[in-house]
Amino acid sequence: MKLPKEVMIAMSQYNLIIIGGGPAGMATAYSASQSGLNKILLIERLPKLGGILNQCIHEGFGLHYFKKELTGTEYSAKYSALLEGTSIEILTSSFVTGISDNNNVTYINSNGISTVSGRKIVLATGCRERTREMLTIPGTRPSGIYTAGLSQEMINIYGQLPGKRVVIVGSGDIGLIMARRLTLEGSAVIFLLEVRPTLAGLIRNKIQCLDDFNIPLLCNHELLEVYGKNRVSGIRYRDNTSHQEHYIDCDTLLFSVGLIPENDLLKATPSSICNGIRLIGNAEYVHGLVDEATKEAEKLGKEIAKELIL
Amino acid sequence: MKDIIIIGGGIIGTAIAQALCKYELDILLIEKECECSFGVSKSNSGIIHTGFQSKYGSLSATLAARGNQLYTDLSIDLDFPFRRIGELIVAHIDEKQQLEDLYKNGSLIGISEMKIVDREWLAIHEPNLSETISFALLGSTAGITNPYEACYAFFENAKANNVQFNLSETVENISQLNERWEIRTNMSTYQTNFVINCAGLFADKVSQLADIECETIFPRKGEELLLDRHVGELCKHIIFPLPKPNTKGILIIPTIDHTTMIGPTAEVIDDKEDLRTTTASKDHIINSIKDLGPVIDPATIITAFSGLRPATKLGDFYINEDRKGFINLIGIQSPGLTAAPAIGEFVTSIISKNIKLTIKKTYISKRKSIPKIRDMSVSAKNTLIKKDSDFGTIICRCEEVTKGEILEAIRRGAKTLDGIKFRTRCQMGRCHGSFCTMKIMDIMHEELGIPYNEITKRGHDSYVTI
Numbered sequence: 001m002k003l004p005k006e007v008m009i010a011m012s013q014y015n016l017i018i019i020g021g022g023p024a025g026m027a028t029a030y031s032a033s034q035s036g037l038n039k040i041l042l043i044e045r046l047p048k049l050g051g052i053l054n055q056c057i058h059e060g061f062g063l064h065y066f067k068k069e070l071t072g073t074e075y076s077a078k079y080s081a082l083l084e085g086t087s088i089e090i091l092t093s094s095f096v097t098g099i100s101d102n103n104n105v106t107y108i109n110s111n112g113i114s115t116v117s118g119r120k121i122v123l124a125t126g127c128r129e130r131t132r133e134m135l136t137i138p139g140t141r142p143s144g145i146y147t148a149g150l151s152q153e154m155i156n157i158y159g160q161l162p163g164k165r166v167v168i169v170g171s172g173d174i175g176l177i178m179a180r181r182l183t184l185e186g187s188a189v190i191f192l193l194e195v196r197p198t199l200a201g202l203i204r205n206k207i208q209c210l211d212d213f214n215i216p217l218l219c220n221h222e223l224l225e226v227y228g229k230n231r232v233s234g235i236r237y238r239d240n241t242s243h244q245e246h247y248i249d250c251d252t253l254l255f256s257v258g259l260i261p262e263n264d265l266l267k268a269t270p271s272s273i274c275n276g277i278r279l280i281g282n283a284e285y286v287h288g289l290v291d292e293a294t295k296e297a298e299k300l301g302k303e304i305a306k307e308l309i310l
Numbered sequence: 311m312k313d314i315i316i317i318g319g320g321i322i323g324t325a326i327a328q329a330l331c332k333y334e335l336d337i338l339l340i341e342k343e344c345e346c347s348f349g350v351s352k353s354n355s356g357i358i359h360t361g362f363q364s365k366y367g368s369l370s371a372t373l374a375a376r377g378n379q380l381y382t383d384l385s386i387d388l389d390f391p392f393r394r395i396g397e398l399i400v401a402h403i404d405e406k407q408q409l410e411d412l413y414k415n416g417s418l419i420g421i422s423e424m425k426i427v428d429r430e431w432l433a434i435h436e437p438n439l440s441e442t443i444s445f446a447l448l449g450s451t452a453g454i455t456n457p458y459e460a461c462y463a464f465f466e467n468a469k470a471n472n473v474q475f476n477l478s479e480t481v482e483n484i485s486q487l488n489e490r491w492e493i494r495t496n497m498s499t500y501q502t503n504f505v506i507n508c509a510g511l512f513a514d515k516v517s518q519l520a521d522i523e524c525e526t527i528f529p530r531k532g533e534e535l536l537l538d539r540h541v542g543e544l545c546k547h548i549i550f551p552l553p554k555p556n557t558k559g560i561l562i563i564p565t566i567d568h569t570t571m572i573g574p575t576a577e578v579i580d581d582k583e584d585l586r587t588t589t590a591s592k593d594h595i596i597n598s599i600k601d602l603g604p605v606i607d608p609a610t611i612i613t614a615f616s617g618l619r620p621a622t623k624l625g626d627f628y629i630n631e632d633r634k635g636f637i638n639l640i641g642i643q644s645p646g647l648t649a650a651p652a653i654g655e656f657v658t659s660i661i662s663k664n665i666k667l668t669i670k671k672t673y674i675s676k677r678k679s680i681p682k683i684r685d686m687s688v689s690a691k692n693t694l695i696k697k698d699s700d701f702g703t704i705i706c707r708c709e710e711v712t713k714g715e716i717l718e719a720i721r722r723g724a725k726t727l728d729g730i731k732f733r734t735r736c737q738m739g740r741c742h743g744s745f746c747t748m749k750i751m752d753i754m755h756e757e758l759g760i761p762y763n764e765i766t767k768r769g770h771d772s773y774v775t776i
Contacts, residue, residue, distance in 0.1 A: 045704065045707065093703065095704035095707065095710075097710060108683070108691070108695075108702055108704060108712075109702050109703070110695065110699035110700075110702040110703055111695070111699075111702065112691065112692040112695045112696060112702060113688050113691050113692055113695070128740075128741050128744065128745070129741075129744050131741070131742040131744060132742075133611075133612055133613040133614070133742050134609075134611075134612065136535075136587075136589070136592055136608070136611055136614050138586065138587050138588045138589050138592075138614075139586050139587065140585055140586050141585065141587075141615060142767075142772060143766065143767035143768075143772035143773060143774055144774075146744070146747075147742075147744040149744060150743070150744045150745075150747055150748070153748050154748055154775055157748065158748050158751075158752070158762065160748075160762045160763065160775035161775055161776050162774075162775055162776070163775075163776055164776060225586075229583060229770075230766075230767075230768070230769075230770045230771045230772035231771055231772055231773060251776075264540070264708075264740075267540050
């Protein structure tokens with residue numbers, strides 16, 4: 001029987017394949033390599049390693065791991081420099097489309113479709129933000145509604161301003177960071193609406209990003225409806241303590257209402273091999289600090305190396 | 311001097327343009343939005359109905375039944391997705407008579423492949439349906455398509471055959487000059503032998519501009535919910551409850567992209583631009599679906615959206631040459647997508663009574679769709695990527711859309727984020743564009759040569775950045 005061409009090509013075998021080149025993926029690869037494991041492949045969808053760190057130009061990273069206060073971009077650069085000179089194979093601009101039987105990992109990049117096989121597979125695919133649609137907030141669906149992370153990418157990577165009069169929904173850390181960032185860029189951040197009675201993010205972020213800039217955080221406040229035909233024109237919200245409803249004009253609505261581990265690859269993976277795949281970093285659970293994700297990933301890398309080198 | 315001016319670039323306007331483009335005619339289509347399908351058509355559910363829910367003898371029944379038949383060849387020639395998955399109108403034990411009435415209605419219309427199925431059949435073929443559903447009318451000719459892709463397929467084919475499309479242009483006045491019509495827009499003035507008014511929600515206003523009385527359009531809002539891809543297809547067929555006078559009810563719709571959509575509601579409103587979604591509608595949809603069987607976890611809803619049906623009190627399509635050279639199409643709501651190709655034929659037959667139609671020697675009958683990397687075989691993917699490496703660069707990770715597909719959409723006329731989304735599914739997945747919006751804008755910026763802050767979501771002042 002003649003096999004199709006793509007099946008006849010000898011498949012590359014790896015000891016360890018890590019999907020996702022953010023801090024957790026880099027750390028898993030690095031520590032496994034430092035523990036003596038060879039044939040490690042790190043696959044990253046973007047052109048550069050570092051993941052979401054690359055759009056975090058604020059400080060607050062690395063205090064535990066590098067014993068030094070760094071920006072996200074510095075942390076990313078410092079950690080990816082560790083990978084240089086190791087035998088880790090790094091594939092950037094490559095997107096994993098599926099994991100199948102026999103631990104085969106298929107990815108797509110500008111060279112075409114390739115399949116590689118790994119004795120161990122680690123998913124370090126980070127997390128994604130909850131969106132307005134997921135909360136099914138009623139109202140219109142105009143332009144000007146973004147997740148806090150998208151607004152961060154707009155400003156820090158592309159130098160574009162999402163809007164001038166901004167309301168932030170939720171009080172997650174990215175929302176707090178973006179309240180300050182937008183203020184520094186000249187936008188007016190009217191307030192943050194938090195449906196719960198207390199802050200969702202870190203206290204230090206509230207002090208440095210809201211209090212220092214006199215940006216109000218309204219707890220027990222709920223977004224009720226979005227207005228605006230083409231671009232956001234305002235919102236209706238309710239103070240759940242007094243039960244009073246209010247309307248305010250704004251042109252931008254940013255959502256910082258929680259992060260969800262991004263492990264969707266597993267949902268399409270045969271259950272027979274799902275159990276063998278390890279999740280790490282924010283793909284496992286959402287971490288408060290990158291330093292913690294790095295430490296856990298280094299621990300995992302070490303464990304895997306130990307297991308495989310036996 | 312034009313032979314024909316079509317007002318409105320939704321599914322009906324583009325289908326008419328596509329039907330007429332094979333003839334030696336000078337045709338101009340004027341659309342007020344910046345891209346086709348941005349009005350009523352953009353919220354269409356994508357169902358190609360059998361036609362049996364429309365009353366025998368009505369224009370909508372005749373045209374829907376005919377349109378349904380035309381979709382097989384059209385979807386092949388113009389390369390847009392279409393699958394005949396069948397529909398089931400479900401009924402409880404005491405409602406069988408209503409199914410039999412519908413069956414009779416369908417037979418009179420001339421619809422084939424209908425049968426009434428029982429609980430046993432349903433248990434095997436639709437295990438997710440409630441056990442309280444005892445019977446269903448199966449219409450095997452019903453299908454699903456992607457309404458935007460159908461619209462853009464018509465648009466592209468008509469354009470390839472020299473139909474001129476003037477987008478972002480609004481008709482302001484229409485007057486009769488001897489045997490001709492003069493149309494003044496915000497951009498220019500045109501003269502034409504024929505006017506075809508298929509302006510959807512605003513068709514009554516356009517008719518008034520020409521001083522022709524017509525039925526008033528009362529917008530009827532329909533809200534729908536889209537479920538996460540991981541929910542998969544809740545049912546194999548399109549599931550309908552028994553129809554009510556004004557609506558086909560809340561449905562379970564397997565989409566062409568293997569996701570599930572539920573809805574729509576039916577609410578008469580005054581404002582032709584009111585596209586708000588509400589919590590009440592969401593709850594109503596979820597509760598109605600529960601009556602059919604499936605329990606929807608609200609966490610799996612990835613979006614809610616609404617659209618407006620251009621309904622009239624007539625309760626049927628109205629298509630007529632109301633004045634010499636002026637064809638009105640009023641109240642083309644559901645099953646408008648189904649009927650669209652037949653409406654194209656019908657309008658062609660009206661035109662042919664006035665103008666001798668000759669087929670163009672240069673007529674191009676085929677159109678190829680934008681390649682969809684995700685749905686291709688490995689070898690087809692490799693061949694395409696070898697030819698153009700942009701098809702190997704994933705931009706939208708949720709729906710696995712590549713840079714090559716986005717560039718192709720832009721080259722075919724997409725100039726807004728929604729235009730790209732409707733053509734490629736980019737941003738349509740669970741992250742709602744939080745990962746890909748800027749990457750798409752970067753490609754638009756480069757390809758169209760426009761600054762970021764001139765890029766819009768859907769035209770007008772829907773700017774993304776400032």
